[in-house]
Amino acid sequence: MLITPSINGTRLLGRLDAFAAIGATADGGVDRQALTEGDRRARAAITEIALARGFAVSQDGAANLFIHRPGGHVGTLPLLIGSHLDTQPTGGRFDGALGVLAALEVLESLEDADIQTAAPIELVVWTNEEGCRFASGSMGAQAFVDGALSDTLLKSRSTDGLRLADELAATLKALPQARPCTLGKPIAGYLELHIEQAQRLECAGIPIGVVTGVQATRWLQVSVTGEAGHAGTTPLSARRDPMHATSMGLARLYETIMRDDAHARFTVGRMTVEPGSINAIPSTVVFYIDIRHPGLKELDAIEAQITGTLRDAATGTGCTIAIERVFDMEPARFDDTLINAIEDVAKARGVASTRMVSGAFHDALFVSRVAPTAMIFVPCRDGISHNPREFVEPEFCIMGADILFHAALRASEMTVSAAEPGIKTTAISNNHKGVGT
């Protein structure tokens, strides 16, 4: 099959405008948090477009929404393309929406050009990627991977006090046009277009990022305990001050970890000081460290450095310390064949691309556990995201959708080749576990 057509850039930009109006805020941003009325209106809007084009629409028990365009080979697993439609409360127009609307554009453009793909291509709208109204993020994609939502999660409540189970049920009920489907159904693979949410592409002047994986993330909870005391009467020799220990330890870590390794990330974003009196030496300082690195070995070394440095600082000030890993996400390595396919497609389309590791989580991180997965990044201005000022140049939106279009076509052919009995192929590699290939 020789493909020359591409997507309709004008239609894509129009759709981005139309969906930005759903949950629009006065400052030009979007507030369309997961499972709210705004989220439901966005689901209804995309469903309406899909049904008008004759695509089948379904939703699973986690309210992940699927828009199906059949392939030429009967019984072949679908290639998923998509992202999410929910936003942060002070979100922008592109985070998530670009990936979903570009995927819609892929389906419509295939339909417009009357192209018969080998495998079915299916748009997916993952539920609650942002995790701001209901914790935690990528909820829909995780449920898809696990095949279920836990009872604990279903009973959990949103920041506005509502139960997840109730909000999910109401969201599903609001879209009777979508037929129910199994949570965690098998798929052939997954491709996601997303804004970079950083400045590497922008600074390098390259419009397409070929995402090879997601860096590892670890959260450490650190509790430094000393002894409360009177700020005025206690001399240095009698102090066991956990804030002293914390400052000394963190100062050393800030000056080494990220300076020594450009790929390392070290962040302290939350801290509590007890009892919190201005005129009392604190008894306890509790803080959280977020560390990230594309390599697991390097991340282990960073954690060891943190542990050693903070222990020394605590000991040096007469304090005790407890360090606990409260979150541990191994690095995700995306599918080599899909990565190569995106890279080849970009080259064939005359668009510069660069391989990169994602600094942030995405739904694709979870999906990659059960199916061959890859991502395409486009630059966003100044790297700003989760902000009304989030902006992507129209040409980059169109370029990203075009690469997604051609990569999906390529992948749908490979998928079928791999699935056909008796044909040996390396088209999609097997560095993943689980269902779907």
Next chain:
Amino acid sequence: MLITPSINGTRLLGRLDAFAAIGATADGGVDRQALTEGDRRARAAITEIALARGFAVSQDGAANLFIHRPGGHVGTLPLLIGSHLDTQPTGGRFDGALGVLAALEVLESLEDADIQTAAPIELVVWTNEEGCRFASGSMGAQAFVDGALSDTLLKSRSTDGLRLADELAATLKALPQARPCTLGKPIAGYLELHIEQAQRLECAGIPIGVVTGVQATRWLQVSVTGEAGHAGTTPLSARRDPMHATSMGLARLYETIMRDDAHARFTVGRMTVEPGSINAIPSTVVFYIDIRHPGLKELDAIEAQITGTLRDAATGTGCTIAIERVFDMEPARFDDTLINAIEDVAKARGVASTRMVSGAFHDALFVSRVAPTAMIFVPCRDGISHNPREFVEPEFCIMGADILFHAALRASEMTVSAAEPGIKTTAISNNHKGVGT
């Protein structure tokens, strides 16, 4: 007048036990916060003892309670002796109570021995020294100095939601036996016995501290502002991290200020990190620094060092900083004549004493602005205070009360000498301002 008698140690220890039962907690501590039912019961108990001994009892508009034993010279201003009866919620048996009950013991012992002092000696129980239920501390002593309680203060609410004006009125009403007196009435001088709440006396093995003043205290509010960002995607070069700035700055200050000067105190007891997400570079860190020093010049130098160091740390990380003085208490210098008198009395009684500057605030700090004032410290075990484990050896309680007894006798003579027309005397120096001498 030749004095050989002293106080009744057994009675004093009995009184300490009796008052520790008022608001006693299960762990051996005392919870008798200002203007609560417990505080009122303690006021009623001391009033009952006073009236039974024939002393006149009065209370001013701030509920400061006075127990009057007349002097021999008609029309002479009273010498005040006392402290406070309120405690922290997790308070001990001695902080405040020792000074009040030792003062009661002085009055009763004078009565027992039928000693006629020159000036009247008056016990004072200051209202709300602790400042934990109603801010701020030494409220009664400050109102006494100002001659009024501000409307803002009267409208302020306690930690349990009650209005100061209402709680004051109820406390005054609960003690109809005490006749009303003017807030801020003139006095001849003030002596206060208190526990040290630190370990200097204990470490030196000296039972009596002759307090020469209270060190200066300053509170600085520091706001460091950077830019929130994604913990995973933002490289070091793009970070403006206020926690980085704060750690660097504080580490340098912890390693210099108190190491370079044994009299300096540097404490960071309160810190807030915004927005407080584990996976977001913070936008703002706000913290408070409590600095103290007996010398104003030295305190100024410490503040300058803090400002310079923190500004450098903020600039070095691309952050901005705002530093504001939110509290500024000049050092108090107690009355030389009274200091000498206490020292002489201790020597005459064969008790070792040492001069010292108080690291903590006391009611005496405020009273010293309007009348000649001095304090006597006794050691408390391990320096522990504001804690059920607060403990003072019985012998030190008795020793402290004995020194107070003799110092009060000495001061009541000096007061009259100074007040008598036509007699030049340096008995009480004039390094203070205001009423009363």
